[in-house]
Amino acid sequence: MWGAALLAGALALLAWCVAFLRRRASHWRARGLPHLRPRLLFGNALAYALSRQSCAQLLEDAYRRLAGHALGGFHLLWRPALLVRDPALAGRLLVHDFESFRDRGYRPFDPMLQDLFFLRGDHRWRTLRESLEPGFGPKGARYLFFLLDEMALRLVKVLETPAERCLELEVFEQMQRFVIDTVGTCAFGVEFETMLNYDSFVLKETQRMISGSFLKKIKKTLLLAVPETARAMGMRFVRPEDAAVFRWLTAEIVAHRRRNNVRRGDLIQLLMALAAKEADAGQKDGFGGEMLSAQVMLLLMLGRQKVAAALAFCLHLLAAHPEEQTRARVQVDAALRRHHQQLSLQALQDMPYLDMVLSETLRLHPPMSNVTRGCTAAYTFRGASRLGDGCLRLQPGEAPVMVPVCALHRDPAYFPQPDRFLPDRFAPDNASQHTPYTYMPFGAGKRSCLGEHLSLVLMKTTLARLLSRYELFPSPRTEYPSPVDPRQLLLSPRDGLWIKISNRHWLPCD
Ligand code: HEM
Numbered sequence: 001m002w003g004a005a006l007l008a009g010a011l012a013l014l015a016w017c018v019a020f021l022r023r024r025a026s027h028w029r030a031r032g033l034p035h036l037r038p039r040l041l042f043g044n045a046l047a048y049a050l051s052r053q054s055c056a057q058l059l060e061d062a063y064r065r066l067a068g069h070a071l072g073g074f075h076l077l078w079r080p081a082l083l084v085r086d087p088a089l090a091g092r093l094l095v096h097d098f099e100s101f102r103d104r105g106y107r108p109f110d111p112m113l114q115d116l117f118f119l120r121g122d123h124r125w126r127t128l129r130e131s132l133e134p135g136f137g138p139k140g141a142r143y144l145f146f147l148l149d150e151m152a153l154r155l156v157k158v159l160e161t162p163a164e165r166c167l168e169l170e171v172f173e174q175m176q177r178f179v180i181d182t183v184g185t186c187a188f189g190v191e192f193e194t195m196l197n198y199d200s201f202v203l204k205e206t207q208r209m210i211s212g213s214f215l216k217k218i219k220k221t222l223l224l225a226v227p228e229t230a231r232a233m234g235m236r237f238v239r240p241e242d243a244a245v246f247r248w249l250t251a252e253i254v255a256h257r258r259r260n261n262v263r264r265g266d267l268i269q270l271l272m273a274l275a276a277k278e279a280d281a282g283q284k285d286g287f288g289g290e291m292l293s294a295q296v297m298l299l300l301m302l303g304r305q306k307v308a309a310a311l312a313f314c315l316h317l318l319a320a321h322p323e324e325q326t327r328a329r330v331q332v333d334a335a336l337r338r339h340h341q342q343l344s345l346q347a348l349q350d351m352p353y354l355d356m357v358l359s360e361t362l363r364l365h366p367p368m369s370n371v372t373r374g375c376t377a378a379y380t381f382r383g384a385s386r387l388g389d390g391c392l393r394l395q396p397g398e399a400p401v402m403v404p405v406c407a408l409h410r411d412p413a414y415f416p417q418p419d420r421f422l423p424d425r426f427a428p429d430n431a432s433q434h435t436p437y438t439y440m441p442f443g444a445g446k447r448s449c450l451g452e453h454l455s456l457v458l459m460k461t462t463l464a465r466l467l468s469r470y471e472l473f474p475s476p477r478t479e480y481p482s483p484v485d486p487r488q489l490l491l492s493p494r495d496g497l498w499i500k501i502s503n504r505h506w507l508p509c510d
Helices: 002-023 028-032 055-065 087-096 123-136 138-158 160-164 173-189 201-209 214-225 227-232 240-260 267-280 289-320 322-338 346-349 352-364 405-409 452-469
Strands: 071-076 079-084 168-170 370-375 377-381 392-394 402-403 470-474 497-504
Touching: 002 452, 028 071, 028 168, 055 079, 055 405, 071 214, 071 392, 079 087, 079 138, 087 138, 087 370, 087 402, 123 138, 138 160, 138 173, 138 201, 138 346, 138 452, 160 497, 168 173, 173 201, 173 267, 201 289, 227 289, 240 267, 240 289, 267 377, 289 322, 289 352, 289 452, 289 497, 322 346, 322 352, 322 452, 322 470, 346 452, 352 452
Parallel strands: 079 402
Antiparallel strands: 071 079, 168 497, 370 402, 377 392, 470 497
């Protein structure tokens, strides 16, 4: 009798689940929106969940299949999502109608994800953003330039031996080491020495968290697509032991400052000042403690991964394109001559071709393949639905809205011969012809990348230093274009990025 009751209960639960999934799968059909037909459980994300497709490929595929529509629906597992294909509409949502799209469209339950990137777009996000902005803009770059350049020179030094022997180098990992050290020195005021120490604790811990496996990808897909269900299943983006590492690291950084009375206008100082101000005002749950650790983690994980990928792809592209490499180097040499061999922010301004090279790199390989927003106030998309008056009224929390940055960057309608590396697309006269909101490696609007200016200064400084000293060549392991790793959330190379490096004026290595 108990067995029959259990079986009946299980069948009733199964029937409820199927009805629920069917209702979810018919979400966009019922709203009359052009959409991709979803599978019952996986929606349109089966290949993505199984690590056969990266996020960029998933969205490029949806972008292609929804051609002809400004807006279309698809499903991430059983969660309905919206794809914005039309750049003008993307600009409207991200910039002009920001008040209706203040969130990221993902509700993190992890305390360690209370960072500026994931915070909901409320007063806490605004306070944090306004407090940090001065440190990341042109004033911050002027203040930090000396240190950024010092780090670039350390990288040049580390590469001396491989360059003398004309060795093969995997630049993605090398750039990650470089960026971790730069973040340590410039944002936290500590020396991680990851470039020198191949057994570095910080590198090992952060690599362990990023490393992709089949199961991890399924877990991440659940956490991103259906966070409530993932939470009910006891899943977390950041495992308690990983969170503990970042708490410990943050406490060490703060203690180091207090012990040595370090006072510099860097990120940690800005955050500590904000926490102290809130504590003085008697505000509980302020920006100290867990919030501080969350920002440290954001920088060491997300910030590091994005800058390292952009720099590594750039070196890889220059190795595969000798003419563009030579043109960049000639301009670096000329600018340095003009500035008496002193690299400065003014000297960087005389190297516009490096900006073009970096822009074209970020067009081909935007580290974040999409920009996502959550609807925070009901919003009407006119002319989107085939039903009734043709309007689609999106309710708060109904579906994340995704702008497929990578797909727009590779659409031949906006960038002819999209797979070719052509920095001249970004020459001032050509760049002004680009359709607005078709090029957005740093996102757009009030939630655009906080680190944009500093990242560009760091990347340009590093390129100038490397090109003035070394030459880059393809190696037998250079794969061009390089395959992407479908297990990673951010755009990353699957098998690393291999090049050969040699001192300048040497004959190319065979
Ligand atoms: C090449 C390097 C980088 C690229 C391509 C990049 C790209 C992006 C993109 C696409 C977004 C989302 C923007 C949007 O939703 O409109 C973003 C957000 C953000 N990025 Fe970056 N990023 C880079 C480096 C960094 C670095 C080094 C930091 C370190 C501080 C950083 C901090 C942030 C923060 C805090 C946000 C969230 C801003 C907010 O929600 O208010 N990024 N980034």
